[in-house]
Amino acid sequence: MLLIEVNIGLLSAALRLVTRCLPWLPVKTSLNRSHTRRFSDVCRRSSDEIKCWTFCSDQRWHSRILLPVKLNDIASQDAVTSRIASDIVECEGEGPFRGVIDMFGGVGGLVEFRSSLLASRGFACLALAYFAYDDLPSLPIKMDLKYFEEAAQFLCDHPKVSGDGVGVVAICKGAEMALAMASYLPQVTATVCINGPNALNGNSLVYGDVLVNGIPYKMEKIQSTDFWSLSLTNAMGDPRKPENQDSIIPLEKARGPILFLVGNKDQHYDSLFFAREAKSRAEKYGKKDVYVQCYPGAGHLLEPPGSPFCPASKSPHFSLPLTWGGDLLPHCRAQETSWKALQEYFHRNISCSRQNKL
Numbered sequence: 001m002l003l004i005e006v007n008i009g010l011l012s013a014a015l016r017l018v019t020r021c022l023p024w025l026p027v028k029t030s031l032n033r034s035h036t037r038r039f040s041d042v043c044r045r046s047s048d049e050i051k052c053w054t055f056c057s058d059q060r061w062h063s064r065i066l067l068p069v070k071l072n073d074i075a076s077q078d079a080v081t082s083r084i085a086s087d088i089v090e091c092e093g094e095g096p097f098r099g100v101i102d103m104f105g106g107v108g109g110l111v112e113f114r115s116s117l118l119a120s121r122g123f124a125c126l127a128l129a130y131f132a133y134d135d136l137p138s139l140p141i142k143m144d145l146k147y148f149e150e151a152a153q154f155l156c157d158h159p160k161v162s163g164d165g166v167g168v169v170a171i172c173k174g175a176e177m178a179l180a181m182a183s184y185l186p187q188v189t190a191t192v193c194i195n196g197p198n199a200l201n202g203n204s205l206v207y208g209d210v211l212v213n214g215i216p217y218k219m220e221k222i223q224s225t226d227f228w229s230l231s232l233t234n235a236m237g238d239p240r241k242p243e244n245q246d247s248i249i250p251l252e253k254a255r256g257p258i259l260f261l262v263g264n265k266d267q268h269y270d271s272l273f274f275a276r277e278a279k280s281r282a283e284k285y286g287k288k289d290v291y292v293q294c295y296p297g298a299g300h301l302l303e304p305p306g307s308p309f310c311p312a313s314k315s316p317h318f319s320l321p322l323t324w325g326g327d328l329l330p331h332c333r334a335q336e337t338s339w340k341a342l343q344e345y346f347h348r349n350i351s352c353s354r355q356n357k358l
Contacts, residue, residue: 096162105172108132145207152187163351165189190349198278252285263298267325295334299326
């Protein structure tokens with residue numbers, strides 16, 4: 001077994017200690033006294049508590065994440081058609097399996113670690129890139145929803161995928177696209193939005209004759225924190241203003257239920273506010289199956305359990321790191337709880353027949 005040792009001092013360089021794609025490699029973390037002091041300042045925790053958390057995280061990293069995801073148990077199949085840039089990660093076996101599309105946010109590219117973990121839990125997952133990958137646009141300036149529709153239909157038609165619809169899970173900017181997919185595409189039957197907005201921001205969206213312009217970012221309102229990182233919370237426009245009403249994603253049109261998983265210490269988006277606005281709009285139009293699950297103390301990067309706590313990290317779009325927020329222990333507990341809630345939600349809301357399509 002190949003073992004990569006990563007010194008936790010890299011956190012001072014604002015790096016996210018997660019892998020984008022398969023194969024996964026075990027990671028061993030280490031701390032020295034100076035690193036402990038710096039990290040405890042960022043996390044507002046004592047040095048002893050940081051040492052304890054790092055040890056526990058390292059153990060969970062091996063037993064809760066890496067070991068169940070064995071390369072001989074998971075098939076990773078390139079799914080690059082004329083339009084789709086993605087990997088489909090499916091469980092070994094005849095199936096059928098519930099299909100899930102997995103997307104990430106402003107980091108761009110193809111990110112597979114959540115898909116591989118969901119595959120180890122019995123889902124057929126399509127990790128979908130939508131910008132900054134191969135011949136896709138470098139920035140999400142104008143998004144064509146037909147690209148996402150083709151991806152959803154591709155997964156629906158896969159011989160090992162069950163039922164007449166698929167689920168979508170996404171975080172941050174990807175959650176915008178997930179909400180748009182749920183609102184416009186009949187293939188989507190269940191949606192999980194992790195710390196995302198309820199309106200389109202920055203970019204425009206086209207789908208046939210439909211054109212939705214995003215709420216412009218207020219770059220002058222980006223704030224610098226005490227830790228030399230940037231917070232974008234105040235740079236997001238208010239969807240309640242009259243001039244922004246046309247940018248709100250019409251989630252009341254969604255075929256299936258929508259679950260918002262949010263942290264109330266998110267320092268990247270005001271995710272709890274956006275989720276409550278979305279739920280309020282849904283209820284106004286008579287849609288009763290929009291749910292908000294808030295995790296006190298959790299930040300923006302709600303990821304699978306055992307993922308290293310990351311209060312800030314570098315971004316390809318800014319010179320300084322971005323602030324994600326969250327308090328160490330509540331955030332880690334939220335990752336445990338939200339991961340279970342996500343799986344249970346998809347099991348309840350994605351139909352699964354007993355016969356595959358082969």
